[in-house]
Amino acid sequence: MTSLFRTTAVAAALFAGALSMATVATAQDKVIAHAQGETTISGVPAKVLVQDWASLDNLAALGVDVAGVPSSNAPGYLKDVIPADALPLGSLFEPDFEGIAASDSDVYFVSGRSAAAYETAKDILPTVDLSVNNAAIIDGLKTNLTTLGEIFDKQDKAAELIANVDAKVAEAKAAAEGKGNALVIVTNAGKLGVYGPDSRVSWVYNEVGMPSALDSVKDGDHGGDAVTFEFLLEVNPDWVFVVDRDAGTTENTGAAQALLDNELFNQTTAAKEGQIVYLDSQAAYITMNGYQAVTLLLDQVIAGLQK
Secondary structure (H helix, E strand, C coil), X not given: CHHHHHHHHHHHHHHHHHHHHHHHHHHHEEEEEECCEXXXXXXXXXXXXXXXXXXXXXXXXXXXXXCEECCCCCCHHHHHHCCCCCEECECCCCECHHHHHHCCCCEEEECHHHHHHHHHHCCCCCEEECCCCHHHHHHHHHHHHHHHHHHCCCHHHHHHHHHHHHHHHHHHHHHHCCCCCEEEEEEECCEEEEECCCCCXXXXXXXXXXXXXXXXXXXXXXXXXXXXXXXXXXXXXXXXXXXEHHHHHCCCCCHHHHHHCCCCHHHCHHHHCCXXXXXXXXXXXXXXXXXXXXXXXXXXXXXXXXX
């Protein structure tokens, strides 16, 4: 009877231990909601791949190392956080799925330009789409920091970064108060375009609070809403923020300044008053919604408005 009791007790203890371990394993699984659904991630990922620069930007700010990055359009302001031995994952638009599959990684982040890779990648490894709505870039940035904080158990650091973003936006908003209207201009291969409240730099209008000098803007994917110098003079913005796409995607710097040194543009209020701010083109055009990109751009806006 005693032997039977002991055997039963041992079996019960083993069962309880197994149940406990299963509970712990289940607790380590995180179901992450994102732009294209939900992804289950087990534990804290150790080997991390990113197919867009905003994800690397955010992970670096959180103190998370990555093992693989895009092979193209690396922003200069991120050069110190790109690992020298990082696995090249293909371009922003065309991932190297064979390399990704062979990397034996724990998680893969896509976003924006690389979002289409999700359907293929999700069958290879846990994949999370961190795409952001251009009309709400600041909110999207904060959501992504929260999501990444949850995935990597960096919730406190994520909260700190979000507080920094909020403070920086508030500072920019205060600097913009009473300064008049604005236009965000994109220059592209000798052409002019305007970015509006639904563009990749929508935060100038939507969060910083500078009213657009144009009632309606049809944002293009690359070159904004095409305009002429005559039109810009007619609109006559108080402030102009410039994104040089050529500098953002190539090493051709200075094209925007040369293009805007124009007799008609120099008659605008923005030009006459020296109220032109050239934004970091790679942060504005390539990364768009990374923590370091957004804070860098906000600092440039604040400095321009306060000079």
